[in-house]
Amino acid sequence: MKNSLLSTTDVAALLKVNESTVKRWTEKGTLRCFKTHGGHRKYTRKDVAEFIERFGFEVDESAIRASAPQPGVTVSTDYAILTKNFALLAGVLKETLLRADEDGAYDFLRLLRSNRYTLPELYDQVVGVALRQIGAMWVERTVSIEQEHIATNCMLSALRLLQHDIPKKPLNNRTVICGCFEGEFHEVGITCVRNMLDAEGWTTYYLGPNLPVESFIQALERYTPDLVCVSATTPKVKTQFRKDCALLHAAAHRMGAALLVGGAATMQGGASKIAADFIPKSVAETLLWTEAHYRNGIA
Ligand code: B12
Structure with missing residues (x-):
């Protein structure tokens, strides 16, 4: 499958220009490319063909004829990245986590970022799906509890490392506190939400998992x-959870703050009984909501 992609050298030879010229076109965005694990540029024949047509290059047509993927052919990771095959990418991440390969998970997320994957895409469609696949394996007993723990810790470390590399928007003078109520230990979702808002220029306070509602209210007073x-x-x-949400929602409103409640528990029936300003299903929805509500400083 990799052979259906062209290297910078291939494209330069085809167009009879220097490699540096091809690189310059990609940097300007005139010619689409993507980067492999090793940081090498790759080009699809389709993109190169379109480029040739647009700019009227004269080339040997047979050299760029598409070799379309054949059914049943194993698609490489590079091709999955190019085509945004999220199921496959989540599978690659899942395997990396199950090998307890923290660096590999970090490198993989970085690779997706360098190929212009957005944070919501990464969190909702790769990280979330990979962990749900691991959860399904745990149910099938093909993954043990300790493997699941190691995999989740690897994921959290990789997310933390990645966060250092993410260019942050300028501070927007907005503050958010993020966490989970007492008894709740699933923290990957809220980590993703926090990291996305941090990248968006929010000042974030991460309270972590397993925190009594009273402590959330104290944090509201401390960090406003x-x-x-x-x-x-x-x-x-569930009734206690709804009570905690109602308490926090009322306290947040008293302080002029909004409350978002998310996570798998909010996607089951009964979500309408949860007191919140919004119940996003994903990081992508959270981003849209915050952009709509905090534009021009309006809460
Ligand atoms: C990792 C994991 C754990 C780890 C968590 C470690 C950690 N540090 O986070 C550990 C081992 C501790 C654990 C424990 C348990 N787990 Co568990 N766990 C999982 C697993 C495999 C992955 C969860 C995860 O991280 N998902 C990925 C994140 C990114 O997804 P997410 O949370 O949904 O978040 C996304 C969105 O919902 C949204 N989002 C999430 N939160 C928020 C918040 C806001 C404000 C917004 C805007 C958006 C948002 O954005 C995220 C990105 O898209 C799931 C499998 C699965 N199907 O999910 C089981 C799973 C959730 N666990 C399950 C169970 C049963 C348990 C235990 C009860 C097991 C036990 N008997 O001890 C305990 C309970 C612990 C507790 N009291 O909290 C069940 C739940 C079934 C159910 N519905 O009741 C699942 C589904 C496994 C299964 N298939 O049975 N677990």
């Missing part, structure tokens, strides 16, 4: 945030 984000996956007692 504009937004509170809570994640819930397996609340032990």
Whole structure:
């Protein structure tokens, strides 16, 4: 499959120009390319053919004829990146996590970023799906509890490392506190939400998992945030969870803050009974909501 992609040398030879010229075109965005694990530029025949047509280059047509993927052919990771094959990419991440390969997971996320994957795409469609695949394997007993723990810790470390590399937007003078209520230990989702808002220029306070609602309220008073984000996956007692949300929602409003509650538990029936300003299903929805509500400084 890799052979259907062209290298910078191939494209330069085809167009009879220097490699540096081809690189310059890609930097300007005139010619689309993507980068491999090793940081090498690759070009699809389709993109090169379009480029040739647009700019009227005269070339040997047979050299760029598309070799379309054949059914049943194993698609390489590079090709999956190029075509945004999220299921496959999540599978690659899952395998990396199950090998307890923290550096590999970090490198993989970096690779996706260098190929212009957005943070919501990364979190919702790669990280979330990979962990759900691991959860399914745990249910099938093909993954043990300790493997699941190691994989999740690897994921959290890789997310933390990646966060250092993400260019941050200038501070927007907005503050958010993020965490999970007492008894809730699933923290990957809320970590993704925090990291996305941090990259968007928010000042973030990460309270972590397993925090009593009273401590959330204390944090509200201490940090006077504009937004509170809570994640819930397996609340032990649903009525208690709803009470905690109602308490926090009222306290947040008193302080002029909004409350978002997300996570798997909010996607089951009964979500309408949760007191919140919005119940996003994903990081992507959270980004849209915050952009709509905090534009021009309006909460
Ligand atoms: C990792 C994991 C754990 C780890 C968590 C470690 C950690 N540090 O986070 C550990 C081992 C501790 C754990 C424990 C348990 N787990 Co568990 N766990 C999982 C697993 C495999 C992945 C969860 C995850 O990280 N998902 C990925 C994240 C990114 O997804 P997410 O949280 O949904 O977040 C996304 C969105 O929802 C959204 N989002 C999330 N939160 C928020 C918040 C806001 C404000 C916004 C805007 C958006 C948002 O953005 C995220 C990105 O898209 C799932 C499998 C699965 N199907 O999910 C099981 C799973 C959730 N666990 C399950 C269970 C049963 C348990 C235990 C009860 C097991 C036990 N008997 O001890 C305990 C409960 C612990 C507790 N009290 O919290 C079940 C839950 C079934 C159910 N519905 O009741 C699952 C589904 C496994 C299964 N298939 O049975 N678990």
